[in-house]
Each structure stands twice: as C-alpha cells, then as structure tokens.
Amino acid sequence: MRREDFGEASCTVARTMDIIGDPWTPLVLRDVALGISRFDAVQANLGISRKVLTQRLQALVDHEVVERIAYQERPVRYDYVLTAKGQDLALVLLAIQSFGDKWLMPGQEPLIWHHLTCDHDTSPQISCRHCGGELRPGEAVPRRGPGFAEDEWPAVGAALDAVAPFLER
Amino acid sequence: MRREDFGEASCTVARTMDIIGDPWTPLVLRDVALGISRFDAVQANLGISRKVLTQRLQALVDHEVVERIAYQERPVRYDYVLTAKGQDLALVLLAIQSFGDKWLMPGQEPLIWHHLTCDHDTSPQISCRHCGGELRPGEAVPRRGPGFAEDEWPAVGAALDAVAPFLER
DNA sequence: CAGCGTCAGTTTCTCAAGGGAACTCAGTCG
DNA sequence: CGACTGAGTTCCCTTGAGAAACTGACGCTG
Structure with a gap:
C-alpha cells in the first residue's frame, strides 16, 4: 500500500x-x-x-x-x-x-471541557457503546467485520485468528 | 509554530x-x-x-x-x-x-470489536467521564485549563471567551 | 566448508512535499 | 491616489518519502 x-x-x-x-x-x-x-x-x-x-x-x-x-x-x-x-x-x-x-x-491540561448536559467539567472517555463501561486496553477483542478484506490484509487475518479463542465462552 | x-x-x-x-x-x-x-x-x-x-x-x-x-x-x-x-x-x-x-x-466495517466485559459486540463511543453519557458535538464547551498559554494561543483565548457565556447558568 | 535463505535494517538516488518569503489580486478606506 | 486587509499563489530551497539495492548476522543444508 x-x-x-x-x-x-x-x-x-x-x-x-x-x-x-x-x-x-x-x-x-x-x-x-x-x-x-x-x-x-x-x-x-x-x-x-x-x-x-x-x-x-x-x-x-x-x-x-x-x-x-x-x-x-x-x-x-x-x-x-x-x-x-x-x-x-x-x-x-x-x-x-x-x-x-x-x-x-x-496536570497541565491547556483546555478543560465542560459537559453542558450534566453540568460538570469532564474529559472524554472511550466507552463501550453497548454497556457504557470504559473500554480499557485488553478488554476488547477484534474480529472480522463485513468489509474485512482477507487478501489485502493477510497478517491482520492471522492476528485475528490468534485472538479468536478469547471470543469463545 | x-x-x-x-x-x-x-x-x-x-x-x-x-x-x-x-x-x-x-x-x-x-x-x-x-x-x-x-x-x-x-x-x-x-x-x-x-x-x-x-x-x-x-x-x-x-x-x-x-x-x-x-x-x-x-x-x-x-x-x-x-x-x-x-x-x-x-x-x-x-x-x-x-x-x-x-x-x-x-455498513462495511472491516473489524468489529467484542467487549469481553459485557460480552457484546460494540464500538467505541466518546463519553463524558463524569456522567457516562455520550459526548455529542455541541454538548461540551471548552474553558481554560491550568496549562493554557495565553500568549502562545491568543486566538484560542479569544475563542474561549466567545463561548464562555455557555458556561454560566 | 560454501551457498542459500531469513530477518532487520542501511544506503543511494530520484521525486514529491514542506516551508519561508515574496508576490498578487480584489477589495475598502482615508 | 496610497496604504491596508484578507486570501490566496508563486518561487526557490530544504527535507522527507519511496523504490530498489545492498549489508550484516545469523541458521541450515548438502
């Protein structure tokens, strides 16, 4: 590419x-x-x-x-x-x-964000859209989606295969 | 700069x-x-x-x-x-x-993320760290933080002044 | 042993993009 | 008219990207 x-x-x-x-x-x-x-x-x-x-x-x-x-x-x-x-x-x-x-x-943030809806100072957090909990490193595992191109990204496919066991109960 | x-x-x-x-x-x-x-x-x-x-x-x-x-x-x-x-x-x-x-x-996402904690497929959402609600455009207003450098960023200071009325009740 | 393959760089050369500074154009104003 | 403002455009030099080849340090095989 x-x-x-x-x-x-x-x-x-x-x-x-x-x-x-x-x-x-x-x-x-x-x-x-x-x-x-x-x-x-x-x-x-x-x-x-x-x-x-x-x-x-x-x-x-x-x-x-x-x-x-x-x-x-x-x-x-x-x-x-x-x-x-x-x-x-x-x-x-x-x-x-x-x-x-x-x-x-x-501790030296130049800007602080104020969330008008809850009327508190805040910062952005990457959350799970489903449950609302914080997405922390290691807590989310990727799998193939509808647009995944196996031929274009073989190493990604292999990486996905490697983490697939975490997706099973 | x-x-x-x-x-x-x-x-x-x-x-x-x-x-x-x-x-x-x-x-x-x-x-x-x-x-x-x-x-x-x-x-x-x-x-x-x-x-x-x-x-x-x-x-x-x-x-x-x-x-x-x-x-x-x-x-x-x-x-x-x-x-x-x-x-x-x-x-x-x-x-x-x-x-x-x-x-x-x-509709053609190459990767789907599975949140292990709630065991659902999900996507990341930018949320308010305080209330957990989604941070939507226009719902957060910036103000000066401890490291804001007025002399380095005068136009940003002016922009902050312009939105300051939204911070008041 | 020599030759080959693998892996992780390094080097060389050419082209493209960035950046500073000046220039240009289309206005407005005194 | 000249000066100024705002939004570009142009010119020239420097730096970075990219292709391709090269290098070095192995391990393996015949």
Whole structure:
C-alpha cells in the first residue's frame, strides 16, 4: 500500500488517516472546531505557511469535513465551519487531546471541557457503546467485520485468528 | 509554530500529533496493537518502505509508546509491543477507526470489536467521564485549563471567551 | 566448508512535499 | 491616489518519502 492508496484501503484507520494523517490538519481542525474560522486567524494562530494552510483547508473541504460559508461578497470571503462529519471528527480530536493531557502534559491540561448536559467539567472517555463501561486496553477483542478484506490484509487475518479463542465462552 | 515545535507546544493535540502526525505511524501502531509484532510482518502487511518503517518504529520507541522485546539473541531480534502509554494511544486509534467505520465505510466495517466485559459486540463511543453519557458535538464547551498559554494561543483565548457565556447558568 | 535463505535494517538516488518569503489580486478606506 | 486587509499563489530551497539495492548476522543444508 502506498500513501495515495489510503483512501481506497479496506481499513477505516487508513481511510481516516487519508484525511488527518499529517501534522497540521488536526490542528487546523482543532482551530475550526473552537470557532477560529477565518483564514488569517488560523494562519496566525498556528504559524503555518499560507500555502500549506490553503492546501489543508481545501483538502478538508474536499473531504466534506469542513465547509466554506461566505461571510461577504465583495470580494467573496469565507468562514470555515465543521460539517456534521467534521463534528464527529472533532470528537476524535477530543480523544487525541485526552491522551495528550494524560501522558504529555499531566496536570497541565491547556483546555478543560465542560459537559453542558450534566453540568460538570469532564474529559472524554472511550466507552463501550453497548454497556457504557470504559473500554480499557485488553478488554476488547477484534474480529472480522463485513468489509474485512482477507487478501489485502493477510497478517491482520492471522492476528485475528490468534485472538479468536478469547471470543469463545 | 513549526512542525518541530509540536513537542514543546502548550497544546496537547500538537504534542500527540508530534507522535502520530504522519500517514504511517497510526497504521504501524494499529498493527502492533493487533499483535503483528515483527519488523517484516508489519512491513509486508502495510507495504511500507523498510526505511520509513525503521524510522517510525524508532520514533515510537523513543516516545515510549512501543518497546522492543528481544525474542532471540543470535542475532538479536525484537518483537515490538505496546507500552501502557501505547495502549492508551491504541484507544485513540479505536476512536479514529470508529469515525472511519461510520463515515468512510458505512455498513462495511472491516473489524468489529467484542467487549469481553459485557460480552457484546460494540464500538467505541466518546463519553463524558463524569456522567457516562455520550459526548455529542455541541454538548461540551471548552474553558481554560491550568496549562493554557495565553500568549502562545491568543486566538484560542479569544475563542474561549466567545463561548464562555455557555458556561454560566 | 560454501551457498542459500531469513530477518532487520542501511544506503543511494530520484521525486514529491514542506516551508519561508515574496508576490498578487480584489477589495475598502482615508 | 496610497496604504491596508484578507486570501490566496508563486518561487526557490530544504527535507522527507519511496523504490530498489545492498549489508550484516545469523541458521541450515548438502
């Protein structure tokens, strides 16, 4: 597999990395998610080259993660705003941030999230959608799904076979 | 901010992207997390150049996300295994995969996760660590945390000010 | 012993992407 | 008119990616 094949791979990690698999895109997304929606504001906030920012924003628009909404006409100028897809991707950024909070700046989190629904400060937790319990390492075992491509990923298939005994009662 | 400053930024997304902010590292991590632990097996599975794989594995070891465990001595050969830090990062990969499942291969998920604790197939959900409810877009509002660097991120500060009214009752 | 195969890199060379800085264009304003 | 703003675009140099070959340290076999 080459980098340019990521978007066609039978692998949803690779397909997602086709969108966010570079150093800057997650940070651009983070800014847009926080409401920093103008080109110059993002550029100044991140200190990213205008060329790279242009490319990244265009890619995000192409992937329908971000949309351009005109805020003036003469000349036409855009706010960059998350789509519904982009909002789901922003939740992934929350998980990324949470990892960084815990391991890379412990006790010095730059941002704290307040959950309006329960009215408490919180952090994101990766949970089981079925039972609601925290998904801890080792507590979830993968098995083949409907789109698993055996010929494309033989080593993954073998790895799945190796953990299959854990799936049996 | 330049790419090389990511690891020092007062931003836990940037610090995490210092580790995984390239196309291949998340996929290498995914493989290691699945138990594909030998150099040649990862290389063949991903079709990545040996040079890039060497660099990526070394970076993961340097970041203490992955450790080398010798499985033979003559010559010395290593299995690559997730550390505890790496296992937490693998949970982030789960979130990445879940986004891809939903938006990029809907109904064709290559892998299904089985939660051993509740004995059901599941998928990861980003939840509120406090109340356990799903964190949905728009339901969490950020505010400054202890490590927030106002001078480094003025636009973020302004964005936080803009959403501050939502924090008040 | 020599030859071959395996595994985990390392090296070389070419092409692609990143990044800094300057430039461009389409406005508005004084 | 000139200056400024905002959103790009272009140019040039540096760095990284990728293909392919090479290397070294073994073990095994005839």
